[in-house]
Amino acid sequence: MKKVLSALCALCALAFIVPAVFAQVEVPQWEYVDNFPDAPGGRYDDMVFLDTQRGWIVSTQGEIWHTSNGGDSWTRQHVDNSAPYRSVAFREEDGPFGEVGWAGTVFNPGSVLWETRDGGEHWIDISHRISGDLPEGICGMWSVGNFAWGVGAFHGDPTIIKSSDGGMTWKGTAVGGVAGALIDVYFQDENKGFAVGGTGDNLDGVAVILKTLDGGETWEQAFTSTLTPGANSEWGWKISFPTDDVGYVSVEYPGSSNQPTAKLLKTEDGGETWREVFIHGSTAGAGLQGLGFISETTGWASGRGITSVTTDGGDTWTQLPHYSPFSDFGQLDGRMNRFFTVNDTLAYAVGQRLYKLSGHNQVATAVEGSIIPESFTLDATFPNPFTDSMTLSYTLDESSRVRVRVIDVLGRIHKHFPVQVQTPGAYELTWDGRDDAGTRVASGNYILLIDIGESMETKRVVFLK
Numbered sequence: 494m495k496k497v498l499s500a501l502c503a504l505c506a507l508a509f510i511v512p513a514v515f516a517q518v519e520v521p522q523w524e525y526v527d528n529f530p531d532a533p534g535g536r537y538d539d540m541v542f543l544d545t546q547r548g549w550i551v552s553t554q555g556e557i558w559h560t561s562n563g564g565d566s567w568t569r570q571h572v573d574n575s576a577p578y579r580s581v582a583f584r585e586e587d588g589p590f591g592e593v594g595w596a597g598t599v600f601n602p603g604s605v606l607w608e609t610r611d612g613g614e615h616w617i618d619i620s621h622r623i624s625g626d627l628p629e630g631i632c633g634m635w636s637v638g639n640f641a642w643g644v645g646a647f648h649g650d651p652t653i654i655k656s657s658d659g660g661m662t663w664k665g666t667a668v669g670g671v672a673g674a675l676i677d678v679y680f681q682d683e684n685k686g687f688a689v690g691g692t693g694d695n696l697d698g699v700a701v702i703l704k705t706l707d708g709g710e711t712w713e714q715a716f717t718s719t720l721t722p723g724a725n726s727e728w729g730w731k732i733s734f735p736t737d738d739v740g741y742v743s744v745e746y747p748g749s750s751n752q753p754t755a756k757l758l759k760t761e762d763g764g765e766t767w768r769e770v771f772i773h774g775s776t777a778g779a780g781l782q783g784l785g786f787i788s789e790t791t792g793w794a795s796g797r798g799i800t801s802v803t804t805d806g807g808d809t810w811t812q813l814p815h816y817s818p819f820s821d822f823g824q825l826d827g828r829m830n831r832f833f834t835v836n837d838t839l840a841y842a843v844g845q846r847l848y849k850l851s852g853h854n855q856v857a858t859a860v861e862g863s864i865i866p867e868s869f870t871l872d873a874t875f876p877n878p879f880t881d882s883m884t885l886s887y888t889l890d891e892s893s894r895v896r897v898r899v900i901d902v903l904g905r906i907h908k909h910f911p912v913q914v915q916t917p918g919a920y921e922l923t924w925d926g927r928d929d930a931g932t933r934v935a936s937g938n939y940i941l942l943i944d945i946g947e948s949m950e951t952k953r954v955v956f957l958k
Contacts (some may be wrong), residue, residue: 542841554577571615577599582594633678652666674690685704700727701729727780729744757794778797791804892915894944895943896944
């Protein structure tokens with residue numbers, strides 16, 4: 494009875510707080526995986542499944558989790574606070590001691606690639622195996638048979654690494670001539686693949702899709718986006734190909750203060766041509782992150798506090814109420830960063846929490862969508878550029894966990910501000926150009942990473958001594 498009352502309270506609150514769309518859409522129902530812990534740092538970053546039973550999840554908190562029984566139970570196999578894992582891939586074949594896999598890190602120059610050859614029981618840094626160009630970070634990874642690729646980073650020079658011998662050796666190739674930043678990668682087979690990111694290298698530019706037909710030896714631009722009205726810049730974030738012909742790419746708006754309409758990129762001819770698809774009702778300040786399709790028509794686009802679903806290939810969308818662990822109401826959360834489709838009836842989604850979708854072709858549920866507004870606003874930094882100090886003003890509409898860090902364009906963290914849970918109201922944060930040791934940083938471009946509630950936003954600032 495208590496749970497029913499809680500659910501009714503949640504429904505009533507939504508009715509008064511958000512305008513309902515009242516679109517009855519038949520969509521599969523995601524289930525919260527209650528035996529998997531909420532992310533300690535606010536979000537899990539990536540996952541991979543080899544089959545219906547074996548899967549791994551990583552986070553920038555240095556954690557790697559594993560299931561061997563289809564998610565019935567999970568084990569934290571590895572934790573290393575010095576290794577912020579952002580991406581993960583596993584081979585389709587086992588090694589002599591267990592499954593072979595790799596995890597990529599960000600904000601960790603020189604130590605970007607880790608490997609296991611016993612199913613995740615032990616992990617070692619193998620960055621020294623990368624010949625050629627060493628990436629600043631590895632944001633996305635993919636494996637096909639004996640081949641594996643990694644791309645990065647959203648900070649630093651865009652670089653693609655490749656192994657054609659099961660991870661024993663790797664070669665890194667800078668691709669600054671066709672991209673400014675790279676975030677995700679996907680291969681249909683050992684020859685045809687795509688990498689996505691942006692044309693700019695400092696929270697500027699537009700989204701770019703790269704294509705290769707020779708296993709990643711050469712890359713060319715397949716598409717560049719048109720800057721969305723109201724966005725300061727944009728880049729491609731995640732890839733989902735439910736079929737060989739139909740594919741989608743989510744678009745993030747880094748550093749945007751306005752609330753432009755979210756969009757994704759879609760192909761229906763195997764990546765030869767792409768078009769822009771807008772998600773009306775999704776107007777978070779920084780656009781999308783996680784993206785996943787269980788079929789060529791049914792999929793989800795999430796991030797920045799809003800999750801939307803489509804059942805007609807992106808022509809129309811409905812916003813989903815967030816899942817509440819207190820009432821079992823809603824689906825998914827607004828921090829989804831990776832959807833992984835295991836087969837045409839089974840998929841997983843991970844953000845702040847883990848969710849599972851099963852029996853897609855057998856079970857469907859009517860969902861009444863709601864437009865969920867962001868719970869905060871960010872003002873522009875002032876002054877910018879600055880020589881003495883700069884101030885970031887922001888307003889919270891609800892109590893939120895606030896975490897702010899300062900990084901340079903290579904992704905190196907210079908300043909950690911104390912993490913706080915703040916009540917609704919107006920706030921100001923001041924940075925005087927000093928790092929955690931109290932030393933003035935060098936003149937140049939810096940990025941404020943602002944993690945509020947279920948969103949991570951960015952602001953670019955220029956410091957002049």
